[in-house]
Amino acid sequence: MKTRYETVIGLEVHVQLTTASKIFCGCSTAFGQSPNSQTCPVCLGLPGALPVLNQEVVNAAIKTGLATNCRIAPYSIFARKNYFYPDLPKGYQISQFELPICEQGWLDISGEELADKRVGITRIHMEEDAGKLLHDSAGGSLVDLNRACTPLLEVVSEPDMRSAAEAIAYLKQLHQIVVYLGVCDGNMEEGSFRCDANVSVRPFGQTEFGIRAEVKNLNSFRFIKQAIDYEVERQIELIEEGGKVVQETRLFDPDAGVTRSMRGKEQAHDYRYFPDPDLLPLEVSDAWIAEIRAALPELPTQKRQRYEEELGLPAYDASVLSAERPLAEYFEALVARHNNPKLCSNWVMGEVLGAIKENDVTISACPVTPELLAGILQRIEDNTISGKIAKTVFSDIWQTGKSADEIIAEKGLKQVTDTGALDAIIDEVIAANPTEVAEYRGGKDKLMGFFVGQVMKASKGKANPGLVNKLLKERLSA
Amino acid sequence: MSASQLTISGLRQEFQEQRTTSVAVTQQCLDRISSTDTELNAFVTRCDEEALKTAAAADTRLKEGAAAALTGIPLGLKDIFNTRGVRTTCGSKILDNYIPVYDATVVERLREQGVVIVGKLNMDEFAMGSSNETSASGAALNPWDPNRVPGGSSGGSAVAVAAGQVVAALGTDTGGSIRQPAAHCGVVGLKPTYGRVSRYGVIAFASSLDQVGPITRNVEDCALLLGAIAGYDHRDSTSVDCPVPDYQASLRDGVAGKKIGLPREYFIEGLDPEVKRAVDAAIEVYRGLGADLVPVSLPHTDYSVACYYLIATAEASSNLARYDGVRFGVRHSSGGGLIDMYQQTRSAGFGAEVKRRIMLGTYALSSGYYDAYYIKAQKVRTLIRQDFIKAFEQVDLLLTPVAPTAAFRIGEKTADPLQMYLSDIFTIPVNLAGTCAMSIPCGFTEAGMPIGLQLIGKPFGEGDILQAAWAFEQATDWHQRQPTNNRKPDENSL
Numbered sequence: 001m002k003t004r005y006e007t008v009i010g011l012e013v014h015v016q017l018t019t020a021s022k023i024f025c026g027c028s029t030a031f032g033q034s035p036n037s038q039t040c041p042v043c044l045g046l047p048g049a050l051p052v053l054n055q056e057v058v059n060a061a062i063k064t065g066l067a068t069n070c071r072i073a074p075y076s077i078f079a080r081k082n083y084f085y086p087d088l089p090k091g092y093q094i095s096q097f098e099l100p101i102c103e104q105g106w107l108d109i110s111g112e113e114l115a116d117k118r119v120g121i122t123r124i125h126m127e128e129d130a131g132k133l134l135h136d137s138a139g140g141s142l143v144d145l146n147r148a149c150t151p152l153l154e155v156v157s158e159p160d161m162r163s164a165a166e167a168i169a170y171l172k173q174l175h176q177i178v179v180y181l182g183v184c185d186g187n188m189e190e191g192s193f194r195c196d197a198n199v200s201v202r203p204f205g206q207t208e209f210g211i212r213a214e215v216k217n218l219n220s221f222r223f224i225k226q227a228i229d230y231e232v233e234r235q236i237e238l239i240e241e242g243g244k245v246v247q248e249t250r251l252f253d254p255d256a257g258v259t260r261s262m263r264g265k266e267q268a269h270d271y272r273y274f275p276d277p278d279l280l281p282l283e284v285s286d287a288w289i290a291e292i293r294a295a296l297p298e299l300p301t302q303k304r305q306r307y308e309e310e311l312g313l314p315a316y317d318a319s320v321l322s323a324e325r326p327l328a329e330y331f332e333a334l335v336a337r338h339n340n341p342k343l344c345s346n347w348v349m350g351e352v353l354g355a356i357k358e359n360d361v362t363i364s365a366c367p368v369t370p371e372l373l374a375g376i377l378q379r380i381e382d383n384t385i386s387g388k389i390a391k392t393v394f395s396d397i398w399q400t401g402k403s404a405d406e407i408i409a410e411k412g413l414k415q416v417t418d419t420g421a422l423d424a425i426i427d428e429v430i431a432a433n434p435t436e437v438a439e440y441r442g443g444k445d446k447l448m449g450f451f452v453g454q455v456m457k458a459s460k461g462k463a464n465p466g467l468v469n470k471l472l473k474e475r476l477s478a
Numbered sequence: 479m480s481a482s483q484l485t486i487s488g489l490r491q492e493f494q495e496q497r498t499t500s501v502a503v504t505q506q507c508l509d510r511i512s513s514t515d516t517e518l519n520a521f522v523t524r525c526d527e528e529a530l531k532t533a534a535a536a537d538t539r540l541k542e543g544a545a546a547a548l549t550g551i552p553l554g555l556k557d558i559f560n561t562r563g564v565r566t567t568c569g570s571k572i573l574d575n576y577i578p579v580y581d582a583t584v585v586e587r588l589r590e591q592g593v594v595i596v597g598k599l600n601m602d603e604f605a606m607g608s609s610n611e612t613s614a615s616g617a618a619l620n621p622w623d624p625n626r627v628p629g630g631s632s633g634g635s636a637v638a639v640a641a642g643q644v645v646a647a648l649g650t651d652t653g654g655s656i657r658q659p660a661a662h663c664g665v666v667g668l669k670p671t672y673g674r675v676s677r678y679g680v681i682a683f684a685s686s687l688d689q690v691g692p693i694t695r696n697v698e699d700c701a702l703l704l705g706a707i708a709g710y711d712h713r714d715s716t717s718v719d720c721p722v723p724d725y726q727a728s729l730r731d732g733v734a735g736k737k738i739g740l741p742r743e744y745f746i747e748g749l750d751p752e753v754k755r756a757v758d759a760a761i762e763v764y765r766g767l768g769a770d771l772v773p774v775s776l777p778h779t780d781y782s783v784a785c786y787y788l789i790a791t792a793e794a795s796s797n798l799a800r801y802d803g804v805r806f807g808v809r810h811s812s813g814g815g816l817i818d819m820y821q822q823t824r825s826a827g828f829g830a831e832v833k834r835r836i837m838l839g840t841y842a843l844s845s846g847y848y849d850a851y852y853i854k855a856q857k858v859r860t861l862i863r864q865d866f867i868k869a870f871e872q873v874d875l876l877l878t879p880v881a882p883t884a885a886f887r888i889g890e891k892t893a894d895p896l897q898m899y900l901s902d903i904f905t906i907p908v909n910l911a912g913t914c915a916m917s918i919p920c921g922f923t924e925a926g927m928p929i930g931l932q933l934i935g936k937p938f939g940e941g942d943i944l945q946a947a948w949a950f951e952q953a954t955d956w957h958q959r960q961p962t963n964n965r966k967p968d969e970n971s972l
Contacts (some may be wrong), residue, residue, distance in 0.1 A: 041580050041679075047568065048560045048582060048679040050714050080796050082843070091799020143804065227687045273841035274852060277686035277793055286695050466513055 004241075006330050007232050008209055009167045010159035010198040012150050013174060014192065015184045016129065023128050024051030024094065031190055034135070035144035044147035045089030050278050053078075058101070058282065060183040060290045061126050064153055065102030066347050067299055072289050077099040078279040080415070082272045087131040087141050091105045096153075097273040100125035101282065107177075109169040110299070119156030119170045127152050148430075153183075159198065160208060164228040165186040168221055171195060177298050180325045188219050191284035195224060198244065199231040211245040215259050217252050227252040231259050304329055310339035320349055326363045327353075330370055334402050337374035340381065347373060359398075368397050375404035389413050389461050415464045422455070422463060422471055429454045430475065440476055448472065481510040482642025482960050486551050486699040489645065493540050493550055500533040500540065501551030504594050504646075506549075507552045509907045511596070512642045520618045520637040522557045523565050525596040536592040548706050549592035551911030553642035553946055556606060556635045557598040559585050559681040564595075568681045569603040569613040569631075571802045572827025574808050582679025583714065584648060584690050584707045591706055598642050600634025603829045604798065605655055605683040605877060607631050608901045612831040619888070620663060621961040629659030635693045636663035642934055646694040646703050653664055653786055654685045654880070654905025657917035660693050661880035661930020664919045664959065666700045666947070667693045668954040669905075671937045672912035673718035675704075676711030682797040684790035685716075686911040696957055697918065697948040701725035704940060720938060728941050729948040736946065739873035743779035744904055750883040756921030756929040757879045763953050764877070764946075774872060776865040781858050782907040783899055788855035789844045789910070793840030801827060834895065859910050866911040870936045875943055878904050880930035902930060913937045918947045919956040928956075 022029055024040035041049035049258060065072050080096035087138055101131045107119035130153050131145035157173060161167045175193055179186040179455040186193050194216045200210035215231055230252075235245050275281075298306070300322045307318035321331045330352070334344045352373070356366050374392055379385045385393060385408060396407045408414055417424060440447040448469070455468045482502065492498045506525050513522050529552065531809060536550035544723045555561065558568050560578040562585075567573045569716070581589065585965045600618040602610055610617040610633030620626040621641040626892040628637045632649025636659035639647050649656040651669035662669025675690040692703035704724065710719040740761065745754070761771055802821030803809035828836070843850040869876060881901055890896040908915040911937060920931035931950070935943040951957055 042807065046578070046580070046806070047566075047573070047576070047800065048578075048677075049580075050716075051676050052713060082796050082799060084802060086804045086816065089800060089805060090794050091802060098673050112802040115957070133922075174730065182969075269843045271850075272796070272840065272845070274792060274843050274848070276718075277684075278682075 002026075004203055005163075005201045005232075005236050006204045007160050007162055007228075009161040009164075009228060010212075011161070011167060011170065012155075012196040012198070013155040013171065014194045014196075015064070015155060015178050016193070017153065017172045017183055018185055019054060019056040019060065020149055021054060021056075022149040023054050023057050023126065024149055024414075029150045033146055035142070037147060038146045041150070043089070044145055044221070045091075045148075050233060051094060051276075053279060054096065054151065054280070057126055058284070059292060060151070060181075061101045061124060061153055062284065062289060063181050063296060064155070064178060064183055065105065065124050066289070066293055066296060067181055068105040068107055068122060068124070068174070070102035070105030070121060071101065071282055072102050072286055074286075075099065076125075076282045076284070078276045078282070079273045080276045081268060085130070085360040086141065087133050087145075087148070089131065089145060089148055094276055096125035098279075101284070103291045104202035107170060107173050110174055111165070111167060111169045114165055114169055117160075117166065117394060119160045119166070121335070122156045122158050123152055124155045127154060133244065142239070159212075160199075163223045164232075167197065168225055168357075169227055171221065171302075176323065180297060180299055189193065189220075191219060195222065197228055197231075199228055199235070201232055201235045201239070206372075211247050213245065214249045214250055214261070216249060216262070223252060226254075226257050226360050227259055230257060234259070247456060248324070279282045281458065287309050297325070300328075302338050306337060307341075311335065313341055317345045317349060323364070330366070333370035334373055337371060340377065343377055343381070347377065353390065355394075355398060368394060368400060372397050372403060373400075378447050379404050379408060383415060383417065383464055384408060384451075385413055385415055386461065386465055389415070413462060416459050417464045417467055418464045419467070419471065422467060423458075425455055425458045425463070426468075426471055426475055429458060448476075451476070479644065481506045484546065484642070484645045485695050485708065486645055486702050487696075488552055490547070495547070497798075500536040500552075500594060501530060503550070504529050504533040504552045504596065507596055507642075510641070513640075514621075514641055514643060517624060518619050518621060518637050518641055518643075519616055520641065520643060520712070521543075521566055522569070522613075522615050522634065523552075524598050524931065525564060525595055527596050528564075529596045531593050532592070532594045536594060539592050542821045546591040547773065548592060551645050554596050554638045556601050556632050556649045556683045557646065558601060559598075559648065560681070561585055561595065561598065564598065564877035566598065566681070567614065567857060568605070568632055569601040569615065569708065570801075570827065570829070570832070571614045572632040572807050572823070574614070577738075580677075580679060583676035583681065583711045583770070584762050587707055593706075594920055599632075599638055599647060602631035602633065602655075603832050604681070604794070605631040605650060605688075605796070606651055606831050606835050608658060608888040608898050609612055609653070609888075610634065610659075611888065612829055612830065617888060622664065622820035622884050623885070623925070624926050627662065627890075627925065628885055629662035629881075629928070631655040632667075632693065633657075633659045636660050636665055636667065639663070639665045639693050639695060642960075646692060646699050646803055648690060648703075648707070649693050650683075650688055650690050651753055651905075652683050652689075652790060653909050654902040656691045656693060656835065657880050657905050657915060657930065657932060658902060660917040661932075662885035662928065663917075664922075664928030664961070665693055666916065666918050666957070667902075668700050668704060668940065668944070669908065669914060670704065670705065670708065670940055671914040671935075672719075673716055674740070674914070674940065675707050676709075676717045678711055678712040678713040680856075682793075684793040685797060686793060687786075687790055690910075691772040696746045697944060697951045698729060700947075701729055701944045704944075708940075712770065714884055717940075723941050725941055725944050729944050729945055733764060733946050733949045736769045736875070736942075737873040738764055738771050739767045739869055739876045740771060740773050741776045741779070741869065741878060744831045744878040748882055749879060750920075753762055753879050753881070753883060753929050755767065755933060757877075760920040760931045761877065762949065763950060767949055767953060769946075772873060774869045776862075776869060776907065778858065778861045782862060782910060783903055784905045785855045785858040785862065786902075786910060787838065787853050787899060789859060791835045792840030792842045792855075793839065793853050795836045795843065798836055800831070803827075824871055831895070831921070838939055847937065863911045864870045864906055866907075866913055866934075874935040875936070875939065875946055876965050878932045878934065880904060880932040884923045884927035899946060914940050914943060914970055916943050916947055918926075918950060920950070920954070921956060921957070928959075
């Protein structure tokens with residue numbers, strides 16, 4: 001039954017910006033302060049107070065627009081969205097309506113089990129957030145306006161996605177971009193990156209869209225997937241039973257895993273948008289755009305592509321290493337000091353990611369800096385130490401902060417490459433294992449590993465494994 | 479010198495020569511308020527104690543030779559300006575208990591100068607009215623005849639200046655609210671170019687039209703007070719960063735050779751013959767002073783009132799949404815839910831005229847009507863603005879009546895809002911065009927009511943109109959007449 005229907009999803013993402021101050025006043029945007037401690041006449045909506053646009057918010061909007069392939073409007077307008085609610089101090093929200101700052105962008109999404117696809121971005125506009133209502137035990141409600149007037153970007157996609165997986169891929173990419181750009185901290189639990197999903201279904205082949213429901217309150221990728229899946233099931237069932245989907249706002253209940261109608265609050269709002277006479281139209285010059293474009297960091301998709309094409313990394317490595325900006329920066333700093341991208345990648349994805357996970361530190365706080373790690377890799381490549389010894393050197397560096405060379409010297413970890421010394425060890429091993437020697441010579445090639453292991457063990461790991469291999473082969477075939 | 483003869487320029491001289499003190503003059507004003515305001519009702523809130531303290535501090539400053547232009551001058555403020563710690567009602571019941579936590583920029587600028595703020599002056603509720611009759615505190619009365627309105631919405635400001643309760647006052651003008659009461663009370667009032675004076679801290683009626691301006695006893699005071707409040711304010715995005723000229727320095731340059739336009743559409747049927755006679759006489763005065771008077775046309779004048787009542791009400795409907803009983807002001811709630819609290823608060827808190835305008839504006843912005851009303855009105859506004867731009871290509875300033883009639887009787891127009899709205903027909907276009915204009919006394923009716931002359935200037939041409947006004951004031955003595963206040967209120971009209 002489900003296979004007869006196609007899912008259509010459009011997303012509205014609210015990106016809370018990391019500017020130090022609010023969008024229309026100088027109050028701090030810091031999270032988790034005591035209620036109403038970060039307010040002033042402007043964000044309290046006191047009579048006579050006027051908004052003044054924070055230029056940093058415009059910079060962030062332009063950055064995000066450029067990174068999502070949008071056209072940056074040379075002229076855009078702030079509008080008032082009028083409605084009454086206690087968390088909205090002025091009785092209207094300052095937003096953008098008819099002329100937003102960014103339009104007509106797109107993101108290319110890809111992923112496992114997903115066909116490559118371009119998702120259109122209709123618009124990105126700037127707006128102020130509302131405050132928060134707190135309900136006390138006595139049944140009263142209290143208003144905290146610390147969050148009122150904090151800057152948001154609303155990123156509105158085209159209804160281009162056809163599955164929850166596509167929606168998640170789009171969201172993850174957008175999330176990655178805004179965090180890369182440094183315009184958003186990406187913290188979904190604190191609501192810094194939140195999403196409303198417009199979901200509808202239609203029989204395959206039908207050109208017009210089905211009636212959509214808008215699902216709100218989605219603050220994790222998991223919830224978004226759950227909510228979309230639930231909503232698709234609900235709508236298909238409804239239609240199959242002969243019912244009709246109604247256009248409405250629904251709230252996702254993460255505990256029950258269901259969406260519920262918010263009909264009470266819905267009632268076909270007329271927001272009476274009109275240009276805010278307190279703010280001048282925003283004019284953005286070509287020079288301003290060019291300046292921001294020049295300062296844009298390399299974005300994750302560009303990095304991924306470069307890692308594959310220029311550094312010759314496998315697609316998987318490229319995607320892991322480019323996923324987060326600090327990790328990519330670590331990797332790039334390492335490659336700059338040690339020009340063997342694949343070896344670098346192996347170490348970053350193996351030892352480095354493993355160690356930071358185990359020790360619960362961020363990549364930026366990793367005590368084995370790219371410089372120190374490059375010191376290890378150099379000693380591997382010049383055969384001073386084996387890969388195995390290198391791992392102990394890594395953990396020693398983690399503990400002590402000393403350089404690879406210091407540790408190698410202190411602990412005498414330099415690889416044995418003296419054939420004479422190795423010959424002696426090999427003699428001992430051959431002498432000690434006559435049965436295995438006979439079996440090997442009888443054609444059991446697999447035993448080579450055993451002999452190498454024995455020699456390595458006897459050398460306390462310091463023997464050069466390649467050399468050991470070569471010498472063993474000569475001696476055993478003799 | 480009697481309180482009603484005090485001027486800013488005169489007092490500056492006397493302070494300098496140490497012939498009087500700010501404390502003495504402030505006390506004189508306070509006494510005058512005590513003796514006259516029971517009848518005139520110009521004050522909503524008095525600040526006697528604070529005023530005398532500020533005056534004493536001003537006297538010290540004067541003695542130390544550290545005085546600014548307005549140090550020690552007793553002024554009144556329309557009750558629309560946020561004054562930290564001093565109740566600010568905006569003429570409304572809904573703000574009856576509202577005590578601001580901050581000063582409006584203009585108040586801050588005046589305080590820095592050491593101005594003595596004597597109190598807060600009566601006004602139409604949220605500046606919506608042309609007669610002061612919509613005030614929650616009851617109407618202020620015209621000192622020339624207490625049976626008549628003082629005009630509005632800055633009625634209290636005009637009354638206080640005319641009656642000698644303060645030396646000068648600040649008002650606001652959205653569609654004539656400084657010029658019309660100034661005309662009706664026989665004083666000088668100036669509405670600056672939009673963006674000339676900061677609106678920060680001024681309770682908004684219609685944000686794209688509101689401007690702050692002085693109401694004074696003569697033109698020189700007007701120039702001085704404007705100079706003190708004008709200038710860019712980073713807290714108001716619509717304020718313009720353009721240097722403030724020395725208005726006083728250019729006052730005496732005369733009007734010889736100036737081209738003064740007489741817009742045909744302002745001299746129409748319905749203009750009271752007495753007003754027309756006074757304005758015609760003023761035209762002759764200017765001719766005598768060497769000005770060149772030329773007919774001009776502002777062809778879209780007819781649409782101004784309709785256009786204004788769409789734009790101003792649309793903005794007001796949104797601006798007044800914050801009076802919801804949640805954070806400040808008077809809350810009415812007899813149980814029930816949130817929506818009940820909103821309804822009860824706003825039903826009880828707003829007066830009839832404010833409700834009428836909120837409804838008009840809400841309607842104009844509603845989905846399905848927005849294009850036909852709000853957008854159409856914006857287009858008309860552009861045409862009206864272009865009328866002025868074209869006229870100013872030919873002339874330096876425009877001369878018109880301020881209002882079609884002198885002050886009308888209390889209650890005369892309250893039953894007919896449209897008639898009331900039409901009393902602003904000559905002042906509204908200036909706000910829509912965003913330019914500057916002023917009202918100066920130019921005569922009296924037979925009944926002894928003052929008549930105002932309007933001079934309209936180019937954008938940021940305040941210096942031009944002040945100059946022309948000063949020349950007229952020098953050539954006439956209308957500004958020297960004072961209300962005798964010997965008339966008693968009609969029993970039946972009160």
